[in-house]
Every structure is written in C-alpha cells, then in structure tokens.
Amino acid sequence: MKKYLRQLSDFIHRSLSILKWLAIMPMALLIGHIKPRRQIVSFWPTGPIKLGPKIVLFMHFDRYGNVRPQLLHYLRELARNDRDVVFVTNAGKLTAKAMAAVQEICVAVIIRKNQGYDFGAWRDAIEHLALPQANTEEVILANDSVFGPLWPLNDMLARIDYTKADIWGLTDSWQVRYHLQSFFLAFGKTALQSKAFAKFWDSVRPVPAKTYIVKTYEVGITQAMTKGGLKCSAIWPYEALLGMVDGLDFKKLLTFKKYDFRHLDAVSLTRRIHLQRIRDGVARRNPLNPTAELWRQLLQAGFPFLKRELLRDNPTNVEDIHDWISVVRDELGADPEPTLRDLQLMLKKQAP
Secondary structure (H helix, E strand, C coil), X not given: CHHHHHHHHHHHHHHHHHHHHHHHHHHHHHHHHHCCCCCEEEEECXXXXXXXXXXXXXXXXXXXXXXXXXXXXXXXXXXXXXXXXXXXXXXXXXXXXXXHHHHHHCCEEEEECCCCHHHHHHHHHHHHCCXXXXXXXXXXXXXXXXXXXXXXXXXXXXXXXXXXXXXXXXXXXXXXXXXXXXXXXXXEHHHHCCHHHHHHHHHCCCCCCHHHHHHHHHHHHHXXXXXXXXXXXXXXXXXXXXXXXXXXXXXXXXXXXXXXXXXXXXXXXXXXXXXXXHHHHHHHCCCCXXXXXXXXXXXXXXXXXXXXXXXXXXXXXXXXXXXXXXXXXXXXXXXXXXXXXXXXXXXXXXXX
C-alpha cells in the first residue's frame, strides 16, 4: 500500500511540476531576457586584481548579509590550498563584520543582486574578471549549499587530475539527464579555452525560475561541455557509491529474524526502509540523488560535506539521516559541532 501511495505522490508531483513549467516559464524567460545580465552592485578592490593560475569563484547568499563561521572555514581551506578565492554574494550587501572577515581570506569580493541564482553570479564574476586570463589554469565554481568541510580539503583537491578529465565535479547525477552536480565544478585549461565554455556562459540569463536554472544550466552545462568534446568526471562517481551499499553493516537489517527487537526499534526500521529504497531505485533504474539518498556512502568514501538542504529540509524524506551525527563523530572521527551550531539557527520544530 505504501508503495502505491508513493507512486501516486510522485505522479501528482510530476504533473504539478509540468503544469507549473507550462504556466510560469514563458513569463520567467521573458523577464530573464529583458533584464540586464550584469547585476553587480559593488566590488572590492576597485583597482586591478592580480589573480594566480588557480581561481575559485565562490557563490554566497544570506538575506541579512551575514557569512557563517563554517563558511569562512571553507574559504580558508580553499585559500590554504593555493587557490585565489573570489567571493561572489547574491545578498546585495554584506555586514561590516562579514565584509572584513571575507576580505582577510579572499582576493576579491563581488556584491550583486539576487538575480539568476548561482549561475548568474558565476557569469557576472567570469565577465568582471575577464576569465580565463592568459595565466589561468583552473577555475572552480563553488557555493554555500553545503555544511563543512568536515576535514581538510588537501586530498580532495589532489584528486582533480586534468590529464584524465577536462572538468571535474565532486558528485554526478543521472536525474533529469546525466550531469555533474553544480555545488563544486572544476574546469581545467583545456575546458576554459574551449568554444563550448565561452558559448555556455554567453547563453546564461537571469531567469527568475529555479526549475529553469537547474534544467538549463546545472544539467545543461555538463551536456554542453560533453557535446563540445570535453570529458567530464566525478571524484565520487554514482556507480562507485552504489557499489558500497552491500558492504554496509546494516545490510543485515534486510533479514530481520522472528522476535528480533529490531522489528520494534524505530531507528533500525528507518535504516531498513532507506536501504530498501536504495535497492528499489537500483532495481528500477530510477536515479537517486547521491548527496541525499547516498549521503552515508559519500561520507564513508571521504566526501567532506553534507548538503544544507538535506539536514535543514530533507525534501526527499531520506529516512536514515538521523544517523549523520554518529557517522561523522563516531565512524569518521570528525567534529559535528560547527554544523550543529549552524542548524541551531536554521531548524524549526525538529531536532538535528
């Protein structure tokens, strides 16, 4: 019965999404083409900016103009690994405290209106900085949609190898169409100098519709780069994460024995339900979101982040996310406290 209710819910959700797309999208597209693409309000420094060969364009949004302490830690980790970090905020402003903290770490700060989401911000930064420059070897696009890093980024960044692929993401997804997930994308010199790269960013408009941004730009950038002859790869590929599932200790939850206390234990039951959900997705060839349904496998494989949306909203109802603190602290020996402090300001009517 639950399976049929879920299928009905998915059908209704898809139908409403299609209706919303047909009703709203023409107006959103018109607005996106009428509005000026450049939405920069101010920038620092006002003079010439000398950039090194490896650059990070880091997208941020906070309606009050604040920057979370954990986010500053993320920026420091990127800078410590020989990346020049350019901070691009869609907040339209930064508090004096936040501006001072960011200026200590970053080589430049761009403040813009919240138009075009992440891709609008990255497009403005690429244009403003005239990227790629003659000495540019790498441009990383990153954003604040994650908690972490839970441990140093040295190993993760060292795994980016432009002799094996031109563009790297941390994770890949088969939802909608195959794509690298856009919270972290690294472009090597071959990609940066390609016609496909220039053509894609020239196409980006500040369309005020998140669904359009996801389908056209997040999914579209991988498709466009691939069609342009560039190779895209993920540090933690989807198939490798699925291959870890059978090795988990809780796989025995699939075979509860008679009178086993786990029949009555809610925590054990949610782990079992989630494992069955993963296996059902594999059997039906239904693509899963690796940063949501496969969060546990990602952490165990060395992925240093947890998605903010997962812990704050859990929009896809991942059943076993209650385990995140014990996995981070007890299994991996990392500190969950910075994430917990952020959640104290975000969660309403729920526990972490």
